[in-house]
Structure formats: structure tokens, C-alpha cells
Amino acid sequence: MKKSKFSFLLILTLVFSLILSACNSGDDNAGDKEPADKDDATGEEVANVPQELNMLDSSEIPTMDSVLAEGSTSFTYINNVGEGLYRLDQDHKPVPALAEGEPEISEDQKVYTFKLRDSKWSNGEPVTAHDFVFAWRRAIDPATASPYGPYMMGGKIKGAAEITEAGAAKKEYNVEDLGVKAIDDKTLEVTLEKPVVYWEDLFAFPTFYPQNEKFVTEKGDAFASNAENLLYNGPFKMEKWEGTDATEWVLVKNPDYHSADDVTLEKITVNVVKDSNSAVNAFEAGETDMTGLLSSDIVPSYEGDERMLTWMEPVVFWIKMNQKNEALANVNIRKAIAMGFNKEDLAKSILNNGSIAANFFVPKDFVTGPNGEDFREKHGDLIVFNAEEAKKHWETGLKELGVDKLEIRYLGGDTEAAKKTDAYIKNQLETNLPGLTVKLESVPFAVRLERDNAMDYDLQFAGWGPDYGNALSFTDLWITDGGSNRMGYSNSKYDELIKAAQGELATDPEKNWEAQQEAERIMLEEDAGLAPVYQRSANILLNPGVKGLAIYNYGPDYNFQWVKITEAE
Structure with missing residues (x-):
């Protein structure tokens, strides 16, 4: 993970x-x-x-x-x-x-x-x-x-x-x-x-x-x-x-x-401490030897301090869009949401911890292909922030749905860092997509997992770290009715490509690689099945x-x- x-x-x-x-x-x-x-x-x-x-x-x-x-x-x-x-x-x-x-x-x-x-x-x-x-x-x-x-x-x-x-x-x-x-x-x-x-x-x-x-x-x-x-x-x-x-x-x-x-x-x-400031106070008081991940407001004060360890994780955070919701089953509404918030600004100003904007769901610097290139080399950025295009997709989607406004539930975390991120995204979406109301629901991690399993959400801020050292640990998440899909995404071409990568192409590295890269392109560029947010940089004391x-x-x-x-x- x-x-x-x-x-x-x-x-x-x-x-x-x-x-x-x-x-x-x-x-x-x-x-x-x-x-x-x-x-x-x-x-x-x-x-x-x-x-x-x-x-x-x-x-x-x-x-x-x-x-x-x-x-x-x-x-x-x-x-x-x-x-x-x-x-x-x-x-x-x-x-x-x-x-x-x-x-x-x-x-x-x-x-x-x-x-x-x-x-x-x-x-x-x-x-x-x-x-x-x-x-x-x-x-x-x-x-x-x-x-x-x-x-x-x-x-x-x-x-x-x-x-x-x-x-x-x-x-x-x-x-x-x-x-x-x-x-x-x-x-x-x-x-x-x-x-x-x-x-x-x-x-x-x-x-x-x-x-x-x-x-x-x-x-x-x-x-x-x-x-x-x-x-x-x-x-x-x-x-x-x-x-x-x-x-x-x-x-x-x-x-x-x-x-x-x-x-x-x-x-x-x-001991569980969800607030980074409290964690740092405990660390400096000698009450703990190791903190959890630090929030962005803490990181700058420890730049150059040998006690802070920093590394880029192959962990990507995204907004899942539950297509059981009629509005989110509309591709234009999904594209509007995926393009409708400034993830570069989020990474630099809100997170401010070394994390980078993610326009992909297979992370950078995680796996390399048979040609020695990183998985990101071929397609790079697949879905980027664009307020103007987001608004166009939004207006088209609303017309297709026959409505002029939407209220959407947003399931997020209960830590201070999560609340800051979620509040930023809410503000961005409501500002850039006129007529949208985002209702934040901040819950503990265990509750979020329960609601994810039950698909009891509209939008959900979530993340994924790989379970094994292969891009399939990300790409096979979104096959139709997959065990970790739990947002109703389905595309027969995507399924075909990933099942081939898992099957007859398993021992053909070059074609396996190409199949997975094309699947990611379809899922994000064509379907906006997911709204990537950032790839996490980890910092602990x-x-x-x-x-x-x-x-x-x-x-x-x-x-x-x-x-x-x-x-x-």
C-alpha cells in the first residue's frame, strides 16, 4: 500500500x-x-x-x-x-x-x-x-x-x-x-x-x-x-x-x-493521533519516536531537518464517481467534475508536501516496461484541469439530464488534512460548475470503507497503493463488476484489454504493456470514469x-x- x-x-x-x-x-x-x-x-x-x-x-x-x-x-x-x-x-x-x-x-x-x-x-x-x-x-x-x-x-x-x-x-x-x-x-x-x-x-x-x-x-x-x-x-x-x-x-x-x-x-x-500538530508536539516532547504522515502545514518547518523522512509513494488519490447516481452515469457530468478543480494548486498550496498533481491513475516511477520506460512515458497526462472545458461539459450534461442544478454527496475523511483537501475541492467544483452543490460527509476511515463496499456515496475521495509490483495492481481495479470497482464503471473494451493482459498477454511483456496503457487512456480520456487528484509524497518524523x-x-x-x-x- x-x-x-x-x-x-x-x-x-x-x-x-x-x-x-x-x-x-x-x-x-x-x-x-x-x-x-x-x-x-x-x-x-x-x-x-x-x-x-x-x-x-x-x-x-x-x-x-x-x-x-x-x-x-x-x-x-x-x-x-x-x-x-x-x-x-x-x-x-x-x-x-x-x-x-x-x-x-x-x-x-x-x-x-x-x-x-x-x-x-x-x-x-x-x-x-x-x-x-x-x-x-x-x-x-x-x-x-x-x-x-x-x-x-x-x-x-x-x-x-x-x-x-x-x-x-x-x-x-x-x-x-x-x-x-x-x-x-x-x-x-x-x-x-x-x-x-x-x-x-x-x-x-x-x-x-x-x-x-x-x-x-x-x-x-x-x-x-x-x-x-x-x-x-x-x-x-x-x-x-x-x-x-x-x-x-x-x-x-x-x-x-x-x-x-x-x-x-x-x-x-x-497511539492514534489524527491531527498533525498534536503529533508533532508529542514528537518534540519526546512522547513518541515516530509520527504518522505529516500534513502540509507542518512539512515546510522541517525542510532540511534530518528527522524528517520524505519519499514519493506510488499511491494515487482520486475522486470515485458512483454511476448508480443518474447524474454521474452521464459522461459529460463526469468529465466536468474531473476537469473542474485545480489539482496543481491543490498539490502546491493545500498539500504543500511534495505531492504532485495526478492526471493519471497508474503512478509515476512505479513500474517500467520492456523498453525500460516508465509507464507514464507513452500517454503522460490524460485528464487535466480546464475550467472552461469543464463548464461546457457541465452545461451539456445538465441539458441531457433535463435539470439546471445538482446536489451531490461527497464522502471524505475525518482527519484535519482530509478536511482541508475536501473543502478545497468542494469550493473549486461549486465555483467552476454553476448550479452544483457539494454536500461534504466527513467520516472515519473504517466507516468510509463500509460505505464504499455498500456503494453508499455519490462522490468519494479515496486512494490506492499497489498490492504487488505490476501495473495490473491499478488497471484491474476498474473491470466491470471487479472486486474493487464499486462505482459501477463499465467499458467492454477496457475489460477486453485488461483480461488479455491478465491472460494470453501475461507472458508477452510488450503487448501486455501496450494493452494496459491503452486501457488507462480509455478509462480517463474517453470515459472520465475516475477523477485523479494527486500522487502522494510521504513525510514522517x-x-x-x-x-x-x-x-x-x-x-x-x-x-x-x-x-x-x-x-x-
Whole structure:
């Protein structure tokens, strides 16, 4: 769920080179400590420094159920307390985790046989192949209503799409038709619909994590409702988390993790602070070691300060337009909205944090094609701010609808930064499109996800970070009735191009690339199916000295598995 390869390596270099002081610097006996031991790999002093990290997040955790998770906040903490066949390493590469080495792959590249390493759940039970089968079947079962199961598995895991389609049509289905099988406790066989070139990324994603059937079944509706109703098999476990309304949670090192000897951090305490000013005050007071993303009004004051880390993420924010709304089903109304606000001014004056205007939905500096060019090179900007053209489309659309004014609900976030952005867009649209009234509805992130799933909105400000290292992580969002579409967009030509990129063109890099670029052009330039806003630059404050924080391009935001707190300089 987030920056180019170059930016990612730069940030890692910065993070690894910084030295983070432990938060409890007010110890009266600090000067009496014996010399600290050195970390074997780095020579940094760590032994006598409390291995505890205090950090802030900007939202509550919507869910800790890997099958029901759909946002980067959930994925981040699920990734730190759980593990699947693969895991992203410090260099952002998927590597075997519960899988013992590389799988055996059939000649047609559709059948993968994994051997599992010895590992166990936090209740002492072994993690088996049956745990994967149970979790994957639960994720694809229409009765579960997993938002990511159908999206991540459809068209990839054999039988997934058919199960989803049958459920949608209220026809009979059998989750045992999904292409996953436990040959024995330590052998998992996965059958794909077709070759998938990014399969390692796929199996590192939290949706594909295992779950213990006995535990989940016994807990019933209480499963994943709080820390006590969860099992853990990752580097950490939840010591404290009271559920989705909790504004504080605590992770501690998991002694049963198979590679526990490589985990130095003992404790992570997270508090939710939605206001950047409050977060910065806590940071400067020494109450936290790491903030959430900073708002634009904070960033300029920390320019040149080594404690601020900045990187361009492959995360694009946009306005979704629900075509169940008659007005938004009109292409001229959609084009008017997509062209009707000054996103350059928004990025520079309102955000003012390094973010850039987005006239696209596949981000810059995310993936390169077979010719070595960035995905953006061919089409560049596809839908830009143009108040005059927006007004023309608006007037045409109103005539086609037989009305002279419209009131449209706008679903946005409840953080201070979100409210500023939403207020700016409201003002721009109402100014440039005479007769439009935008009704703002500011809600917490978890509520927005619920309403997105129910398509209970007209306009919705939302964003997307990639789930794997391929442009398909963006382009396959908008296929007709796709698991993450949820705005009623449909274009048969778009569907044809993306399904070809997922299918017969999967092993033809050049044609695959061209198909996806053309699909993006159709969706934005011809249909204005979406109103892109900006590509995000991330800025956080980190106290002098945490080593080994992994910041990811896709999936989880952070991994704390390799963090070490070192002696302050």
C-alpha cells in the first residue's frame, strides 16, 4: 500500500543511517549505565537501550482479520503479527517465509507445490497446509464477503472467479473448487488459472496468510474482535488491542516466531493521533519516536531537518464517481467534475508536501516496461484541469439530464488534512460548475470503507497503493463488476484489454504493456470514469536512531521485524 525503487532505496539508506534515541530519555540514572554492547552486524550500541518503539498512527485499525482486511493500516499490523508463504524483505523483495525454499513449479507454470517450514501459532499449535486451505476458502466464500478475496484471487487462483460469480448470482457453489489443496500437513498445492508473473508478490500479501480453522470456528463472531481473540505466527503479537474503536494498541515480540532470534525489538506502542500538530508536539516532547504522515502545514518547518523522512509513494488519490447516481452515469457530468478543480494548486498550496498533481491513475516511477520506460512515458497526462472545458461539459450534461442544478454527496475523511483537501475541492467544483452543490460527509476511515463496499456515496475521495509490483495492481481495479470497482464503471473494451493482459498477454511483456496503457487512456480520456487528484509524497518524523525500519511500495506500509533501537549520540 509506496514509492519508486530509487526513492525506496534512498529512504532505506536514510533510515538505516539514522540513530534513534529511546523514548525514556528522562532516566535519572542514564549516566550510570555500563557501556552498551555492540550489534554484531553494524557495531551500533543496542544492548542497554530499551528495545521499545513508541509511534503514532492517523487511524484506528479497521480489522485484524486477514480475510476481511482491505486497507494499508490493517495490512501493516497483520503483516507484523502474521506471515504467509512469502514475506517482503528489507530490500522490498518477496522471499520464502513459511515456505521452505522455492516451490516445485509445473511445466505449464500453473501448479505450485510448496513445502512448509516448521512454525507454530501463538497457542502452540503447528501451522499446517490445512490452515492455508481454510483461510483461502474463507476469503473466496461469498458468504464471508471478503473485499480482497475475490479481487486478489479472481482470474489468478483456479476456480476463484467461478465461485464469486455463482455467489453473486445466488447460485450454488463449492469453495472446495478453489485451486488450493493440502497434500499433507507440510505440503500445499496451489493451482493457478493461468501463469502469473508476480506470483511471489501475490503469496506475500496478507490475504493469502493462513488461519487456524479450529480457533476461528470456536471464536465465531468474536474472532479478531480484540487481541485475545487472535492467533499470531509472525514476528510480533498483539498484547493489547481492544477492537476497531481502540486508539491505542501494543505489539510485543513473539517468542514462538520461527526466526525470533533475528527480532531485536521487544515492544511497539501505537497511539492514534489524527491531527498533525498534536503529533508533532508529542514528537518534540519526546512522547513518541515516530509520527504518522505529516500534513502540509507542518512539512515546510522541517525542510532540511534530518528527522524528517520524505519519499514519493506510488499511491494515487482520486475522486470515485458512483454511476448508480443518474447524474454521474452521464459522461459529460463526469468529465466536468474531473476537469473542474485545480489539482496543481491543490498539490502546491493545500498539500504543500511534495505531492504532485495526478492526471493519471497508474503512478509515476512505479513500474517500467520492456523498453525500460516508465509507464507514464507513452500517454503522460490524460485528464487535466480546464475550467472552461469543464463548464461546457457541465452545461451539456445538465441539458441531457433535463435539470439546471445538482446536489451531490461527497464522502471524505475525518482527519484535519482530509478536511482541508475536501473543502478545497468542494469550493473549486461549486465555483467552476454553476448550479452544483457539494454536500461534504466527513467520516472515519473504517466507516468510509463500509460505505464504499455498500456503494453508499455519490462522490468519494479515496486512494490506492499497489498490492504487488505490476501495473495490473491499478488497471484491474476498474473491470466491470471487479472486486474493487464499486462505482459501477463499465467499458467492454477496457475489460477486453485488461483480461488479455491478465491472460494470453501475461507472458508477452510488450503487448501486455501496450494493452494496459491503452486501457488507462480509455478509462480517463474517453470515459472520465475516475477523477485523479494527486500522487502522494510521504513525510514522517523519526527520532534520531531507529535502524532497520522497512518502508514498502505495496501491501503493508512498514515492517518492524528488523528494527533496532540504538544508543543516542
